[in-house]
Amino acid sequence: MRITRYAAGFAAAGLLLAGCSSEAGNQAQDEAEETTTQVEEVEFPEGSTMAAIVEAGELRVGTKIDQPGFGLANTAGDPEGFDVEMAKIIAAKMGLSEDQITFTETVSQNREPFLVENRVDMVIATYTINDKRKELIDFAGPYYEAGQDIMVAAGNPENIEGPDDLAGKSVCSVEGSTPAENIRTNYPEAELVLYDAYSKCADDLRNGNVDAVTTDNVILTGFVAGAPEEFELVGNPFTEEPYGIGVQKGKDDFRDFINDVLEESFEDGTWAEAWDKTAGAITDTEAPEPPAVNRY
Amino acid sequence: MEFLSDNWGLIQSAFLTTLSLAVASGVCALLLGTLLAGMRVSPIPALRGLATVYVEIFRNTPLTVVFFFLAFGIVYVDLQFPSRFVTAVAALSLYTAAFVAEALRSGINAVPAGQAEAARALGLDFRQSLTTVVLPQAFRTVVPPLGSVWIALAKNTSIAAGFAVTDLTALLQRLANANADQLLLVFGAVVLGYLVITLPSAWGISVLERRLAIVR
Secondary structure (H helix, E strand, C coil), X not given: CHHHHHHHHHHHHHHHHHHHHHHHHHHHHHHCCCCCCCCCCCCCCCCCHHHHHHHHCCEEEEECCEECCCEEECCCCCEECHHHHHHHHHHHHCCCCHHXXXXXXXXXXXXXXXXXXXXXXXXXXXXXXXXXXXXXXXXXXXXXXXXXXXXXXXXXXXXXXXXXXXXXXXXXXXXXXXXXXHHHHHCCCCEEEEECCHHHHHHHHHCCCCXXXXXXXXXXXXXXXXXXXXXXXXXXXXXXXXXXXXXXXXXXXXXXXXXXXXHHHHHHCHHHHHHHHCHHHHHCXXXXXXXXXXXX | CHHHHXXXXXHHHHHHHHHHHHHHHHHHHHHHHHHHHHHHCCCCHHHHHHHHHHHHHHHXXXXXXXXXXXHHHHHHHCCCCCCHHHHHHHHHHHHHHHHHHHXXXXXXHHCXXXXXXXXXXXXXXHHHHHHHHHXXXXXXXXHHHHHXXXXXXXXXXXXXXXXXXXXXXXXXHHHHHHCHHHHHHHHHHHHHXXXXXXXXXXXXXXXXXXXXXXXX
């Protein structure tokens, strides 16, 4: 008797959850606006990855929902940003409409597993291309080149002009991130303070507990744009972080297709357009020179 | 396996951080909790009230919120902890003390009233009767609940990972992101680290419980 009651409880909870998500889906459909031109009826070779996705009628994309300018959930819960625009451009070239894209939140720690377990078709999530990751997945792109930079309190009281000035200073980053690893190995004299979110680093910088915050410049610009009277960017990127689009390993047809789409968007200005209305609008910067796609 | 030996130093120091967080907070929480339990049964209404308010505040506030306040809030009242490790110990101790106090109070209530009355008849004042007659008996009866509080504390230390303390959970975040191909191994090592602390504790608690049991 008791078991059945529990089962009923679970079933009810499940229904509730399903109800929530489909409601969110409807909202997303309602609000989706046709921003990119959709190519009608594209033919893909039989058996290709693209054909399978078009057949399924759904492009599953993993993205971040906490990265201003690249992937940030709006009040309705739908992600917005440069990464999201990239997904829309790719979907359009596959003949899929925007509401046929399903966005799933991926965080730094689960991007590879999501691809390996085939829970998403691709990951566009400020995803730095590196060799270690290439052992598990493949990257199309890069579609953007970020670089590690330093954010300090307004007025730069500690006179930090680059990573070498961090010696003996406390610098904040996120545990497990590439920028933190870089400081740890290449600038060991800096005192690293590692939280689980950059917003906590910003809090610590604001109240003077740390001297600097370091990570990719695009993330820092978001913070500076939010509080220009409190923070400033050193503006001296000291690494190259090419952001790629993660796909399942060995799906070379899909990777080539995405690379073609990216190059096309670099050419015809849709890439710059996407920048202007997302990351560019937040940071008030012109679209940079597009990076060269790396077909390895 | 090579992966584990490569990162052995890291794993070791993360484990020691978790262990010392748990032990330091455990000792502080036990002391503070005992004091609070004593206050709650004291004859002075102001002390009783103070301890009640403390217990209700900290028992009913999420630990993460306590952490957040100590890490980012107290600078606004011009206070500063010497290090983030101390901040974590403070948050864990303040929070756990409320649970220790409640467990102990139930133990004090279980001591027959005749014991305190006999102590008073012998001329002991409140403090003497509490520390020499009531508390020693109370502690014996609350070994199991205090053991649960201790195990909960050992696991709660993981919240410090989000507040700039490199414990086992922080290590999980660091190694998992850098070595997605070794995810299960990293996960296993971290879980094992916690079990090494909690399982022997559980065993020790049951031994202690049997040794200290009193026949009434």
